[in-house]
Every structure is written in C-alpha cells, then in structure tokens.
Amino acid sequence: MGSFAQTKRAWVQETSEQRLQELAERIRPITQRGGVLRFVSFKNPLLRGCYGKNPELYWHRTLTHVDVGEEVKGLVSIGEIKTYHSFFLKSTFSPTTAEVLAQIPKDYVDMVVAFQILGSWGNGVLQDEEALKDNYYTALTRLFANATN
Numbered sequence: 001m002g003s004f005a006q007t008k009r010a011w012v013q014e015t016s017e018q019r020l021q022e023l024a025e026r027i028r029p030i031t032q033r034g035g036v037l038r039f040v041s042f043k044n045p046l047l048r049g050c051y052g053k054n055p056e057l058y059w060h061r062t063l064t065h066v067d068v069g070e071e072v073k074g075l076v077s078i079g080e081i082k083t084y085h086s087f088f089l090k091s092t093f094s095p096t097t098a099e100v101l102a103q104i105p106k107d108y109v110d111m112v113v114a115f116q117i118l119g120s121w122g123n124g125v126l127q128d129e130e131a132l133k134d135n136y137y138t139a140l141t142r143l144f145a146n147a148t149n
Contacts, residue, residue: 011084011136015102023101023109030072030116030144037072037116075114075144081105083117083141084131100141114144 029040083103085095095117104112118140128138 011131011134012086012099013102015098020098020101023104024097027101027104027112028114029097029100030114032116039069039072039114041069072114072144074147076147078108078111078143078145080118080140080142083139084128084136085139086136095137095139103141104143108143111145112143113146116142116144118142 030037031040032038081103083095083100085099087094100115100117104115128136131138
C-alpha cells in the first residue's frame with residue numbers, strides 16, 4: 001500500500017539559533033515612516049514577532065517589543081531578493097527577522113547590514129502558488145550595505 005504523506009518543501013533554509021543571533025546583531029530591519037527610512041528594533045529579534053509598513057500596529061506571534069527608531073543614514077541598496085514567510089492565518093502577512101536572515105544569499109551576507117521588506121505576495125508579481133499551499137507568503141526584500149564599503 002502506498003503512502004499518502006506529502007513532503008513539504010523547505011521554503012526557508014534551516015539556520016542555527018547561534019548563526020541567526022550572530023546575524024541579528026549586525027543586520028537590522030528597516031521600515032519607511034513618513035517617507036523616511038527608520039530602523040526597527042525588537043527586544044528579541046529572533047522571537048517570532050512580525051512587522052510591516054506600520055510595525056507598531058501589527059500583532060505578534062509572541063509578545064515582542066517593537067520600536068521604530070533612528071533614521072537610516074549611510075546605507076545603499078545592494079539588491080532585492082524574494083523571501084518566504086510562514087503564516088498560520090492566511091489573512092495576516094507576518095514576516096519575521098529570523099526568516100529574512102536565514103534567506104540572505106551567501107554572496108551578500110557578509111556585506112548586508114540592514115533589510116527592508118518592500119511588499120508581500122498580494123501584488124500578484126510575487127505570489128508563489130506552491131509556497132502558498134505550504135502556508136508561506138512571498139515578499140520582496142531589499143538588502144542594504146554601508147555606503148563606505
């Protein structure tokens with residue numbers, strides 16, 4: 001008798017907590033507020049907290065403190081990547097810092113110091129039907145490096 005079990009694709013590369021913590025110490029999320037890019041700070045960036053265009057308005061998968069703080073200065077965009085973000089409520093786009101950190105390409109990870117999630121799957125361009133079936137949304141994420149590098 002055949003097996004009916006389906007294997008889900010690994011949409012986000014498994015990364016150790018230690019590695020994620022190392023990355024979180026130097027790679028920070030950014031959001032745009034009133035036309036100005038600002039850093040987003042979490043009490044613990046590896047908890048499953050989420051944020052978006054209005055970080056303080058988003059609910060959290062755990063109680064994670066979020067602050068929208070200092071203006072971003074001295075950074076340049078070095079590219080954009082498609083990122084995958086798990087969900088358990090289809091109506092809620094809840095990207096996490098850990099998910100983004102785990103998906104930064106190896107060729108870029110040493111130079112990246114910040115990232116900004118620009119848009120979610122809803123714009124039609126980024127929608128990935130296979131990922132959606134596995135409870136993952138897709139997003140366009142911009143990566144930043146120091147302008148002096």
